Amino acid sequence: DAGITQSPRHKVTETGTPVTLRCHQTENHRYMYWYRQDPGHGLRLIHYSYGVKDTDKGEVSDGYSVSRSKTEDFLLTLESATSSQTSVYFCAISAQGNEQYFGPGTRLTVT
Amino acid sequence: DQQVKQNSPSLSVQEGRISILNCDYTNSMFDYFLWYKKYPAEGPTFLISISSIKDKNEDGRFTVFLNKSAKHLSLHIVPSQPGDSAVYFCAAREYGNKLVFGAGTILRVKS
Numbered sequence: 001d002a003g004i005t006q007s008p009r010h011k012v013t014e015t016g017t018p019v020t021l022r023c024h025q026t027e028n029h030r031y032m033y034w035y036r037q038d039p040g041h042g043l044r045l046i047h048y049s050y051g052v053k054d055t056d057k058g059e060v061s062d063g064y065s066v067s068r069s070k071t072e073d074f075l076l077t078l079e080s081a082t083s084s085q086t087s088v089y090f091c092a093i094s095a096q097g098n099e100q101y102f103g104p105g106t107r108l109t110v111t
Numbered sequence: 112d113q114q115v116k117q118n119s120p121s122l123s124v125q126e127g128r129i130s131i132l133n134c135d136y137t138n139s140m141f142d143y144f145l146w147y148k149k150y151p152a153e154g155p156t157f158l159i160s161i162s163s164i165k166d167k168n169e170d171g172r173f174t175v176f177l178n179k180s181a182k183h184l185s186l187h188i189v190p191s192q193p194g195d196s197a198v199y200f201c202a203a204r205e206y207g208n209k210l211v212f213g214a215g216t217i218l219r220v221k222s
Contacts, residue, residue: 004154031208033209033210035212040214041214042115042117042200042212042213042214042215043155043200043202043210043212044212045209045210045211048207048209050207050208056207058209090154090155094208097204097208098143098160098204098208099145099157099160100145100157100210101157102147102154102155102156103154104153104154105152105153105154
């Protein structure tokens with residue numbers, strides 16, 4: 001299994017609060033991705049990174065920001081959480097941009 | 112508008128028989144296609160992939176077929192086993208090494 005961890009694994013937060021999710025890899029892969037999974041939508045890309053300090057937006061980036069200051073860590077921040085951001089969030093990594101390997105997920109509930 | 116579509120939300124198959132999961136896409140610029148399997152409360156796991164220059168790739172019980180003219184992808188599992196019961200996602204790679212996912216198909220293999 002690829003060495004990817006996500007923290008926290010579960011979080012409940014209130015509307016309007018900031019939330020940061022962490023993805024950590026031990027594979028030294030160049031590419032890192034954040035997705036959200038919702039019923040009927042599969043996995044949708046939020047943001048991705050193609051190197052340290054190099055990030056770009058995905059399909060559903062509004063309300064989210066990311067940072068990557070080290071190869072191994074990719075942080076996803078919900079600046080002011082809303083109920084529509086209740087979801088399961090997955091981090092993925094890729095060496096060459098082909099296969100992506102996913103972390104175990106973070107279940108976020110915004111009340 | 113969804114660029115990758117899995118039109119069957121679910122599929123039920125008898126153990127030992129063939130499972131065929133289908134996927135259609137609209138973007139002719141996709142150059143690489145992948146299948147992922149997902150169990151509840153876990154991250155998706157990579158199953159098999161195929162480049163757009165090929166029409167078939169086989170790995171054990173799993174075979175992926177690509178029909179570029181029809182923009183159609185299928186995954187065959189032979190023989191199906193109860194442990195194959197999961198959600199299967201089709202994905203396609205676009206520019207920037209990003210993946211676009213279908214909504215998923217729930218496969219149930221009955222023993």
